[in-house]
Amino acid sequence: SLLFSWLAFQQAVCAPSRVSFLTGRRPDTTRLYDFNSYWRTHAGNYSTLPQYFQENGYITLSVGKVFHPGISSNHSDDYPYSWTIPAFHPSSEKYENIKVCKGEDGSLHANLICPVDVSEMPEETLPDIQSTEEALRLLDIVKEHGRKFFLAVGYHKPHIPFRYPKEFLKLYPLENVTLAPDPDVPKELPSVAYNPWADIRHREDVAALNISFPYGPIPEDFQRQIRQSYFASVSYLDMLVGKLLNGLDDEGLSHNTIVVFTADHGWSLGEHGEWAKYSNYDIATRVPLMFYVPRVTAPTPRPGEEVFPFIDPFAQVSSPAPQGRPGETVELVSLFATLVELAGLPVPPPCPQPSFRVPLCVEGQSVARYFPPGRAGGADPPIALSQYPRPGDTPGWNSDLPALQDIRVMGYSIRTADYRCTVWFGFDPNNFTVHLQDVHGGELYFTESDPNQDHNMFNNNTLSGPLVRKLCKILER
Numbered sequence: 001s002l003l004f005s006w007l008a009f010q011q012a013v014c015a016p017s018r019v020s021f022l023t024g025r026r027p028d029t030t031r032l033y034d035f036n037s038y039w040r041t042h043a044g045n046y047s048t049l050p051q052y053f054q055e056n057g058y059i060t061l062s063v064g065k066v067f068h069p070g071i072s073s074n075h076s077d078d079y080p081y082s083w084t085i086p087a088f089h090p091s092s093e094k095y096e097n098i099k100v101c102k103g104e105d106g107s108l109h110a111n112l113i114c115p116v117d118v119s120e121m122p123e124e125t126l127p128d129i130q131s132t133e134e135a136l137r138l139l140d141i142v143k144e145h146g147r148k149f150f151l152a153v154g155y156h157k158p159h160i161p162f163r164y165p166k167e168f169l170k171l172y173p174l175e176n177v178t179l180a181p182d183p184d185v186p187k188e189l190p191s192v193a194y195n196p197w198a199d200i201r202h203r204e205d206v207a208a209l210n211i212s213f214p215y216g217p218i219p220e221d222f223q224r225q226i227r228q229s230y231f232a233s234v235s236y237l238d239m240l241v242g243k244l245l246n247g248l249d250d251e252g253l254s255h256n257t258i259v260v261f262t263a264d265h266g267w268s269l270g271e272h273g274e275w276a277k278y279s280n281y282d283i284a285t286r287v288p289l290m291f292y293v294p295r296v297t298a299p300t301p302r303p304g305e306e307v308f309p310f311i312d313p314f315a316q317v318s319s320p321a322p323q324g325r326p327g328e329t330v331e332l333v334s335l336f337a338t339l340v341e342l343a344g345l346p347v348p349p350p351c352p353q354p355s356f357r358v359p360l361c362v363e364g365q366s367v368a369r370y371f372p373p374g375r376a377g378g379a380d381p382p383i384a385l386s387q388y389p390r391p392g393d394t395p396g397w398n399s400d401l402p403a404l405q406d407i408r409v410m411g412y413s414i415r416t417a418d419y420r421c422t423v424w425f426g427f428d429p430n431n432f433t434v435h436l437q438d439v440h441g442g443e444l445y446f447t448e449s450d451p452n453q454d455h456n457m458f459n460n461n462t463l464s465g466p467l468v469r470k471l472c473k474i475l476e477r
Contacts, residue, residue, distance in 0.1 A: 008331050008384030008415050012277040012284040013401065014159075015068035017264040017332070022048045022067065022082075024336030024348070024362035026385070029355060031432060033389045034403050038074045040081075044356045047348075049336045050082040052360070053150040056345050061138050062087035064131035065154035090130035092123045093156065096163065103205075112203035113229045115166035126163065128155045132240045136247040143251040153244060158233035158267070161203065168232040171313065177224045177231070180270030181452060185215055188456035190441030192409055192424045195278035196395040197268075214395035216273060227269050235313050245308035254307035255300065258342055259292040262332060271452065278388065278400040280413035280422045280443070281453055285386045289330065293342055296372050329382040329417055334364030341368040353477055384415045385474070389427065393440055404429050409440050414471050420445045420453060421467040436472050 010020040015035045016027045023046045027033055031043040039046060050060040062083050067073035069089065077087035100121060101114035118126055135153045142149040157164060185194065196214035200206050211218060218226070241261070248254045266284045268274040277284045291297055292307070301307050341347050351361035390409040391402040398406060407429045413422035426438030442458035444467065458464045 008285045008329070008386050010331070010333055010386055012265040012279060012386070012388060014065075014264055015070075015072040018066070018068050019072060021262075021264075021332040021335045022050070024049065024333060024364055025351070025355070026333055026363050027387060028432065029351070029363060032072060033407060034401065035068065035070060035072050036403060038071055040074070040078075045359050047360045048078060048082045049339065050150050050152060051078075052336075052340060052345070052348070053343070054082070054084060058148045058150045059084045059142060060150040061085065061142075061152070063135045063138065063151070063153045064088070064090065064127070065093075065156055066152040088131070088134050090125075090127040090134070092121070092125050092130055093127040095122045096127065096156065097161065101161070101163065101205075109204045110161070111205040112161050112200060113205055113225055114161050114163040115169050115229065115232065116163055118165050126165070128157055128237065128240050131155060132244055135244055139247050139251050139253065143253060155237055155240065157237045158230055160200065162226075162229035162233050164229070164233045164236040167314075168236045169228065171235050172228045172231045174224055174228055177228045179220060179223055179227075182272060182454045183217070183223070183270045185273035186454050186456060188459070189272065190393075190424065190443065190456075191395060192390050192393045192441045193279065193411065193422070193443055194272075194395050195268075195274055195276055195400050196397075197274060197276040197278075198397050198400050200275050213397075214399075216275075218270070218275065223270050226275065230267070230269055239313050242308070242310045242313075246306070246310040249306045249308050255294050257294070258339065260335070260339065261288060261290040262335070263287040272454070276400060280386050280388050280411050280420075282415070282420065285384075285413070285415070287332070289332070289335075291342075291371070293371060296342075329384050329415065330367045330370075331364050331384045333362075334367050337362045337364055337366035338368050341366045342371070382416070386413045386415070387411060388413075390424070410434055411441075412471060412475060413443075414467070414474065418447060419467070420447070421458075421464065421471060423468055423471055434475060436475065442468065 011017050011027045011033065016032045019030050019032050019039055020027055023030060023039065025046060029043065030039040032039055054060040060083050062077055066087065067077045069077065077083065079086050097110060099108040099110045101109045101111040103109045118124065131153060135151065138151060201211065209219060209222060245259065248257055265277045266286050267277055268283050271283050272281065294300065337347050347366060348360050348362050351358060351363045355361055388411045389402055389407040390411065391398050391406040392408055407427055409424050410427040411422050411424040413420060422443040424440040424442065426435035426440065442464060443456050444458040444464045445453035445455065446457065
């Protein structure tokens with residue numbers, strides 16, 4: 001497989017990120033910064049990645065959380081535009097945020113930390129288990145009918161709450177769990193940049209801690225429990241992905257199926273005093289992007305050879321992580337063009353500016369030029385852009401998820417192999433206008449000397465001035 005070392009998606013929250021990479025357009029084009037609009041009617045009738053494959057003869061199938069459910073996908077996961085049949089959602093996902101977590105008092109709670117006995121759960125299952133079972137069933141059907149297929153499987157974990165089979169806790173003994181390397185809020189961080197992790201605070205186990213708003217901090221023993229449960233949730237997810245990929249082997253589909261693994265956003269586990277996404281830090285905007293392309297990223301398997309042998313996570317067997325070219329910087333908005341090119345379909349043209357009336361175009365460049373691994377990329381140093389909205393300059397209860405009408409500041413961030421520069425500009429939600437002369441704060445981090453991005457150098461005008469001008473020039477396009 002090929003793993004890109006640096007990947008930025010366009011906004012660190014579920015619905016805007018998913019709509020962005022599934023349409024190949026940035027949030028300023030989809031005009032979705034919250035959860036409360038459907039791009040086809042709110043911004044433009046843009047084609048999607050699965051829609052394009054469907055129009056080119058593929059059966060397209062959605063399992064689990066692919067588009068964010070609700071208004072942002074027209075309460076239909078964008079069916080029938082994107083999918084051949086209605087999207088599958090596991091029946092047990094309706095229990096995700098209700099009182100199913102057994103506390104020390106023996107009663108049930110709606111907690112953040114929620115290791116469970118699966119047999120005691122409603123329907124005796126969990127959403128991601130159901131999604132894996134359905135995906136394997138669909139693979140069997142497409143194999144039987146010999147159809148070209150585009151199958152998107154969206155897992156819930158490690159999204160909060162951390163509800164996962166409790167046996168995964170033993171992979172991460174609490175005494176071995178460390179704290180974040182930089183658990184304090186940086187002194188030079190502008191207040192507009194901080195996310196106060198309001199959704200975490202509403203969980204019963206966190207609310208019981210009576211943590212001061214907005215800066216906390218969470219007690220260290222509970223910090224370790226959060227980190228332990230996040231790690232356990234990831235291993236639970238790894239196990240399910242392993243079963244799904246092993247199913248490709250079992251169906252004999254590994255030799256002619258492209259596989260991509262990615263995510264919609266990152267997550268802070270105490271870094272900079274934050275416990276969520278909702279920012280432009282690397283910890284929130286960096287996600288994995290892994291490709292398996294038969295005969296390109298890996299040799300053609302021999303008859304009967306498994307490409308994805310299942311490894312039991314409890315066997316404590318590990319192998320080296322796949323490596324990409326070090327320092328590669330790509331964007332998730334490029335996924336549309338990349339997958340289309342790898343599949344041998346015509347790549348849609350680059351979007352003009354503006355592109356609101358253009359149904360089929362892409363704002364991200366294909367990264368297929370990096371295939372096979374080690375192949376040289378373009379001449380220009382790659383950059384990645386992300387953004388995040390705020391309702392004001394100081395952390396409030398709606399700072400993490402402001403509704404469109406409440407957005408007054410937009411933070412735009414440029415990431416290269418050497419630095420991250422973020423500038424928070426004034427924003428008018430009535431006409432989607434960014435006021436580049438109205439600066440509410442800035443951040444500048446140099447990754448070689450400050451890899452965790454703890455020391456903001458923005459107030460050094462000699463360093464930040466040229467980068468701010470570069471960012472403004474990009475935004476003016």
